[in-house]
Amino acid sequence: MNILLKTRAKIIPLKYLLGWLLVLTLAALAQPGLPATAQTTGPSATDPNVSPQAALERLFTSDTIEDAWFSDTFLAQTPLAQIETVLAQLIQEAGDFQQVEGETSPFTVRFAHGQTTAAITLDSAGRIIGLFFAPLIPLVNTPDEAIEQFAALPGQVSVLVLEDGEALAALNADESLAVGSAFKLAILAALRAQTEAGQHRWDEVVTLDPAWKSLPGGILQDWPAESPLTVHTLATLMISISDNTATDTLLHLVGRSAVEAYAGDNRPLLTTQEIFKLKALPNANGLTEYQAGDEGAKRQVLAELADLPLPAPADFPSTPNLAVEWFFRPGELCELIRQGQDLDLMTVNPGVASPADWARVAFKGGSETGVLNLTHWLEADNGATYCVVVTQNRTDAAVNEAQLTALTRALIGTLRR
Secondary structure (H helix, E strand, C coil), X not given: CECCCEEEEXXXXXXXXXXXXXXXXXXXXCCCCCCHHHHCXXXXXXXXXXXXXXXXXXXXXXXXXXXXHECHHHXXXXXXXXXXXHHHHHHHHHCCEEEEECCCCCEEEEECCEEEEEEEEECCCCCEEEEEECCCEECCCCHHHHHHHHHCCCCEEEEEEEXXXXXXXXXXXXXXXXXXXXXXXXXXXXXXXXXXXXXXXXXXXXXXXXXXXXXXXXXXXXXXXXXXXXXXXXXXXXXXXXXXXXXXXXXXXXXXXXXXXXXXXXXXXXXXXXXXXXXXXXXXXXXXXXXXXXXXXXXXXXXXXXXXXXXXXXHCCCXXXXXXXXXXXXXXXXXXXXXXXXXXXXXXXXXXXXXXXXXXXXXXXXXXXXXXXXEEEEECCCXXXXXXXXXXXXXXXXXXXXXXXXXXXXXXXXXXX
């Protein structure tokens, strides 16, 4: 199979939220159809019987990195100097190597100031043909220690951790920040209320109206008009991969006013189509008029936008533009995810939490340039429940998603029982 060197990898589970997660990946490009012996014709490894765990540990404990530890095809794609740079960067960022934990790949590699998940694959001669390091997780022992690191981040940052409904840790929890696609939890809450009232059914079939098609993320924008879709399918796509067309379809189905009852100060509540049109540079006059108007004037602007075509990718600024967005406080998101956390569709995408560590994980996030939100609902084996909401906004640059994601993962790690 073909596996290429990557320095940035798209994490699909977050793309409902729309971002990139920085990873360090090293992998061999093996020739398909050839046996392992034909793919590794270089000198013998120092120990053909080396275990994956020992081979990984050797990378951090040896004075020099030997090319004999890697297959020829690996080194053809990833020179030894590049491997040495990656390993040195890990040590620089995480401190001295401590140990490798685990019996099989992927392993946990612990350092003085953090840890990472590492996957390693050896060929029959004991040479490395695949090597992957996930983003570093900072070493924090308590939620308060994590809060200190969140507080040092640039821009505006809010954090809220609830344990069984009570605040366990918080940072700027009263601030209403842009949360991107996390607003879709409000649509889900309104939809659930209507299904329980008998107004809609999860197995109800909705035909895809081309007028409701939006821009990616998602897949439905490319589907044929009038495609039949169940309400459950639309909701699952909206939550799990943040499908914008599914979102706007459900918003039209449920009704804007019904969703606004769950959306806090977001009045009028914008569809994804409307956000795209307002942020497009050719519609700058419409954005100015929208910002200056009261609620009634804003709704009139939206009515006028309805006839405009969807913008092209080149129509959007490359710098953050938070003039219009969906704004929520952490507590509002905790309440919304609480209302939907028991739905099966909420568990399709676990976000940055590990489902193996929890009895139940529900997640929704959101991002765009300058915005990243991660909202988790976690249930421990002992029945304790946690809501963890992390949001960062920047107006000067994009959010460092690898950094915020790693800190959130570390924060969640302090809650495990």
